[in-house]
Amino acid sequence: MTRRRFWIPHPGHLEGLQQLLAGLEDVLDEVEAVYTGSSPSHVGTGRPNLNEPERENLEEQVETAHSHGVMFDVVVNTTCPLGGKPTRRVLDGFQGYLERLEKMGVDGVIVADPWLLRVASDVFDRVVVSCLAFVNSPEKAEFFSDHASAVTLDTNVNRNLDVIKAISKVIDVKLIVNEGCLKDCPFRPFHFNLFSHMYGPDRTTLYDDYYYRRCMLERVKNPELIIKSPWVRPEDLHWYDKLVSGFKIGGRSYEIGWIIRAVCAYVRGEYRSNLLDILDCPRELRDHFYVDNRGLEGAMEHWAKRCTGLCHECGFCKDLARKVVRVIEPAGASPG
Template identity: 40%
Template sequence: MFSIPHPGNFESLKIIVNEIKKYRKNKNNKNNKRIKNKKIGDKFEVYLGYADFIGTGRATLYRPSIEDIKRQIEYAHKNKIRFEVAINSACMGALHLTPKGIDYIKNLFKIFADMNLNSITLADPYLIDLANDCGLKVNVSCISLVDSPQKAEFYDSKEVYAITLDSSINRHFDIIENIRDSVSCKLKILVNEACLYKCPMRVQHFNFFSHANIQNIPVLDDYYYNRCISMRVRDKELVIKSPFIRPEDLKEYDKLVDIYKLSGRSHPIGWIKRVLNAYLNRNYDGNLMELLDCPRELESHYYIDNKLLDGAIEKWKTCDKFCNKCNYCKNLAEKVIKVKK
């Protein structure tokens, strides 16, 4: 299954649905047969952020109302597509544990349950318990930083629908394999998020977005993002070390995870279309930077011929990540990354 980022407005959803329809039609024509199983969400889901009282851990382009979301859920279901809402704030300043906060959240979750929302993305264990009480299926957010079998087992014991793994372990195949063996829920993996590997600012950045969304703070700058970009301008091997997964390398994960999640709901729909089609086709000829979320600004600075990375996954699958003893990514960066002029 593919989980597709959705900016939040109805017109963007229509564009995403049309791309899915074209893919299904082409696939059926190639196979000369119909899709065997037509249950909602067998192949696709879309997700959007709802930056309300709880907030989200990412920036958002649009702030859909509850009425907008209900209409979009109905449209997605009509086209046999799951619908998921991300309310995955990393921190709510303890508001979620106040009487007012608890009542508000329970009411919101009941509203979503009545809309037949397929699942909700949450980062806080307490909110997961509340969602379960309201009959909602939960996808554990990547913001929960699930990077070990022990953490995964904790959330799996809550009978969650899925766990989105911390992207930092995308190339730790041994950890993913052990998580797969330890849980019964579905596993999601972010394929095109290219944050810094083991980013030391990740928690602070998620908290920054969470509070900015909840309180609608007029922030002047995003220190963490700017710092992230500047680090990779100075040291381009950090781009190669980012835990992205190329479209061509999805086959290495097919037996380990259930859902490939595309990152980028804060980007324009044209960019999302390009990324979606690249991963659906498991092939991309061009600049890999055009597919990667997070350092999207570097698309105008770096050119990486995606095909030059063919075979690199074999090294990453067995790498122990002790970079001080290995220059593979450094040498690869020198070979494949070109600075645009």
Template identity: 45%
Template sequence: MEGLEDLLSGSQDIYAVYMAGTPDYVGTGRTNLSAPGLEEIQEQTEFAHEKGVKMEIVLNSSCMGGQHLTPQGFNKVKWYFDRLNDIGIDSITVAEPYFVEMLAKDYDMEIVVSVLSFVDSPQKAEFYEGMGADTIVVDPAVNRDFSKLEAIRESVSCNLKLLVNEGCLYQCPFRYAHFNFFSHANGPGPKLNVLDDYYYYKCLSLRINDPQQLVKSPWIRPEDIKEYKHITDTFKIGGRTHFPNWILNNVQAYIQESYDGNLMDLLDCPKDIRDLFYIPNKELGNALEQWKRCDKNCSKCGYCKRLIEKIVQVYSTDGTEQTLQPLKSTGGTT
């Protein structure tokens, strides 16, 4: 509640906020900072509504292990949906197609198809709209493929959202496995007794050893929002595992459509390597025009590698003093 109060007192431009539900019923695709009970959800929803802000619950488990298709699992999920509906939740984000149809049949809450449904084509968007989706969060993998974005926009009449600041690897080989892992680790039992998150640390090591992956990630700069307004005017900021001041910094950057600083400050995913690299956001001004023409054949192109060597700096510590040096002087690795 304290975090929500900070958020909604810090900006007048927030249209909606979202949080995870109770993982005892449906998991999510991210690590849960907390597991809010229904009373907490109701308290925060009422506060958001007082501020004129919509509340969205994210129940975007990418794998339920088939539990939702058993009589016991179905009744459990339905009971939870009923309670959220009674509370006055405005929308529910799901990744499971069965839940899209279930919500469309029995509830008036807005149905948002999660980014974890990987909607990356007009055909897939049409399927989800046919199931009853009100809004689709498009797979960020196509954030820089304008012909595909435009085809999706033309194929459906439902709302679209774009996730602007996810810092995941472009065409990440771990993406499906990682979100399935989260869905079980942060969902209904039995709870997993894992030693570590292999996928996360492997992801970090790939970017540390090959920093061009940082700019290949399909984020959208605040300055480039205007290029997407024929697709949608609804943009989603990822970062519910961060503190409110970090989220508000992002909100202001995207509201103002400008950020003069380190792009790494805005990205959701690689927070553990944020203090390794300095990517001057303002020096990326011409990159989107290149990416619009890009055929994604990286081995022949090399643009991202040249760009990263030209503008990116790495932090170097000498005793207690931290300085910046060009990436190129480190041989392209850190």
């Protein structure tokens, strides 16, 4: 069997990393690297960033990861690096930040913006294109292949093995497996742009998050969208073993205990409960819905061989949702 390599999330604090590595001791041989968000004082990222990695002894964290034989990557995948500021000033700040990361021993960076990727490639050999660059074809992968060492696929093509195979001929491919976002999400670029500002130097605040509310609303009304989300079950990784060089597990904003559960499920290739427990999706969704992972056995066969993406003409996911998705009774609702 092909040896799988996993790329796992790290919330960014030293105690968390120590707890994470200890909790994953039995499976660390399969872990290629941890990744964490960049410092919001320097550059934004596509996910909520709950700490300041530099303030949190980043150098010591890198040493800790290395002492366990695990690489340490930093995500700098802002989708709006300029933010209205002069290019030269942003460039100087970004270069300086990357050089400090490199001196601390950071192994690589994950970048979405093509300009920042070009700059990063002067500092790091290991530069991975973020899923927020939306690489969904070999032609698009070509644009990045001169300066990147790998691409993280646009998750919308996760179940299209022909496209993945074609991209893998151009460049190394990383696949996000526990994707919990909507397939063909209309909010995705805008939502991540919002995150890039909220968790970057702009420190933008907002009263509420329209994209998040709509994302939840759509799925509560149409649970079939949960099935259409381009996740890959732990049991189905074998479909990708010859196509991708690494499996990325999303969830760097979650608690350590959650991350350990999700990583163990994917490394062991098995999860016997609510699939939403290990997907990188809003917590509220898994509190509300139960998706029986056992009931999804065989679905990948359909997606890999027969899915056209023309959902209105098919109905497979809709039928499957009726069988495997149920609403969970609130915990406190039972008498006694």
